Amino acid sequence: MDYDVLILGGGIIGCAVAYELSKYSLNIALIEKDYDIADDVALINSAVVYDGLECEDTLMSKLELMGNELMEDIASKFNVTFKKRGSLIIAEDKKGEAKLINMYDRAISRGIKNIRLLDSKEVYEMEPNLNANVKRAIHSENTGIICPYDLAIAYGEIAFDNGVKFKLEEEVLDIQKMSRGFRVVTNKNKFTCNMVLNTTPVEYYGIESENKLNKDRCCSKYLLLEKDFRGNFKNIVVTLNESEDKIYTFPTVQGGTIVALKTNETISYSDSLKKISSFMGKINDEYINIFYESPFYNDTLIIDDSLIDNGYVKxxxxxxxQVTITPAIAKIVCETIVNNLNCVLKKDFVDKRREFYRFRDLSNEERESIIKQDKRYGKIVCVCQKVTEGEIVDSIRRPLGARTIEGIKRRTGAAFGTCKGAQCLNKVASILAREMDKRLTDIVKDSKNSKIVISRIKEFDEM
Ligand SMILES: Cc1cc2nc3c(=O)[nH]c(=O)nc-3n(C[C@H](O)[C@H](O)[C@H](O)COP(=O)(O)OP(=O)(O)OC[C@H]3O[C@@H](n4cnc5c(N)ncnc54)[C@H](O)[C@@H]3O)c2cc1C
Structure with missing residues (x-):
């Protein structure tokens, strides 16, 4: 067999399972169709780490709580920014209040701790910028925010350093059952293996039955507000009221706010803004960094091990x-796989991410000291986010390094500032081309057909 385990898909779950399995004496490979791991992790710069309070589904709620409890340790071990921020679920009318009390009772019966009911006075004291008509609220101390792709990349880097082979730009086309194990067919290779973990959303590989999930999705509208918007909240805030619409606001790791409007209606940008403003106060356009739409995913996540006797988990x-529950899912899936293979824990497993510097978070003394070692840390490339050339070069050269502009942005934070890369993207692209010994016209944003420079119009030495 080529491998003991093949993991299909290099999203956050694939990388987290690769990390857990890399603790064992197994020969593992991960296959990802894109240039980079964690490419599909939502491109907003924070994810909420939930605690199971809001979740209707009991199983998902348990996974959220388990993930929440594991997250603090993981983030500190991996050097990933994770901030505990409280959350407020607010009832705005009688119907909302009834839902809130049900939610509170349900949470207590599920064993969720560190939550309490507040009256409107306590809520306004906590969040003086709130424009809503608060009847009551639940406050939770458990929730937090984390940088999701940093977490996914950290999982991947440690797995890579502990021997997992990452096969990027390779698309799985089929999985075939053999008398022993599987043959996984990609656009480049055919691999044999004892076990397959499939984390891709592809529904119809040869060995699978029909898709079981209901895929009706409503869309959420998202606004990313600048950090100097005066109405930002300290807590993660969610509304409950008579209507089916919900507004969620959550602080980002960089100090701004993401506002999500979940609605079943098809509404315009200006109507979305009106609904959000009725909750947060007037929002002038200058404070809106991005507006986008994304489906709202609410499937019950299934670890389908019905074919485990054959060696297949999906x-x-x-x-x-999904980010919140990833640490829990990774541990459960790892245990399932390990129990079906003959393996032991490795003695030489290194549970540490290679060091890197974030110039913007360093003191002046620390900055001086690293600039002495490497002058490129003294050259600022992204002025908004204070990202240096040294960090960009490191993001390309480190294990599983960036190969695309998007990969550099996610690893360093470059071009995530107010100018959205207007001043630095050309420099970032030039550094990537230089480090990879490629022409600027070969550099892509993220996927194969996303070149950022189509062709030259004049032959200068530099652009
Ligand atoms: C707008 C938005 C906001 C979110 N906010 C939060 C939040 O606040 N808190 C939270 O906990 N979660 C949040 N999430 C959820 C979370 O970000 C995603 O659900 C999660 O990143 C999905 O990870 P995954 O590994 O399961 O799947 P994916 O990231 O989809 O991974 C699957 C991988 O498989 C690869 N692949 C697909 N087909 C093939 C093939 N044939 N061959 C090889 N590779 C293949 C894909 O390229 C991909 O990399 C949010 C999601 C969205 C969209």
Whole structure:
């Protein structure tokens, strides 16, 4: 067999399972169709780490709580920014209040701790910028925010350093059952293996039955507000009221706010803004960094191990708290796989991410000291986010390094500032071309057909 385990898909779940399995004496490979791992992790710069309070589905709620409890340790071990921020679920009318009390009772019966009911006075004291008509609220101390792709990349880097082979730009076309194990057919190779973990959303590989999930999705509208918007909240805030619409606001790791409007209606940008303003106060356009739409995923996530005797496990479904539950899913799936293979824990497993510097978070003394070692840390490339050339070069050269502009942005934070890369993207692209010994016209944003420079119009030495 080429491998003991093949993991299909390099999203956050694939990388997290690769990390857990890399603790064992197994020969593992991960196959990802894109240039980079974690490419599909939502491109907003924070994810909420939920605690199971809001979740209707009991199983998903348990996974959220388990993930929440594991997250603090993982983030500190991996050097990933994770901030505990409280959350407020607010009832705005009688119907909302009834839902709120049900939610509170349900949470207590599920064993969720550190939550309490507040009256409107306590809520306004906590969030003086709130424009809503608060009747009551639940406050939770458990929730937090994390940088989701940093977490996914950290999982991947440590797995890579502990021997997992990452096969990027390779698309799985089929999985075939053999008398022993499987043959996984990609656009480049055919691999044999004892076990397959499929984390891709592809529904019809040869060995699978029909798709079981209901894929009706409503869309959420998202606004990313600048950090100097005066109405930002400290807590993650969610509304409950008579209507089916819900507004969620959550602080980002960089100090801004993401506002999500979940609605079943098809509404315009200006109507979305009106609904959000009725909750947060007037929002002038200058404070809006991005407006976008994304489906709201609320499937019950299934770890389908019905074919485990044959060696096949599939993760099915998409859920809005998939980042939160990832540490829990990774541990459960790892245990399932390990129990079916003859393996032991490795003695030489290194549970540490290679060091890197974030110039913007360093003191002046620390900055001086690294600039002495490498002058490129003294050259600022992205002025908005204070990202240096040294960090960009490191993001390309480190294990599983960036190969695309998007990969550099996600690893360093470059071009995530107010100017959205207007001043630095050309420099970032030039550094990537230089480090990879490629022409600028070969550099892509993220996928194969996303070149950023189509062709030269004049032959200068530099652009
Ligand atoms: C707008 C938005 C906001 C979110 N906010 C939160 C939040 O606040 N909190 C939270 O906990 N979660 C949040 N999530 C959820 C979370 O970000 C995603 O659900 C999660 O990143 C999905 O990870 P995954 O590994 O399961 O799937 P994916 O990232 O989809 O991974 C699957 C991988 O498989 C690869 N692949 C597909 N087909 C093939 C093939 N044939 N061959 C090889 N590779 C293949 C894909 O390229 C991909 O990399 C949010 C999601 C969205 C969209």
């Amino acid at each position: 993760i099915e479904g998409k859920h809005y708290s």
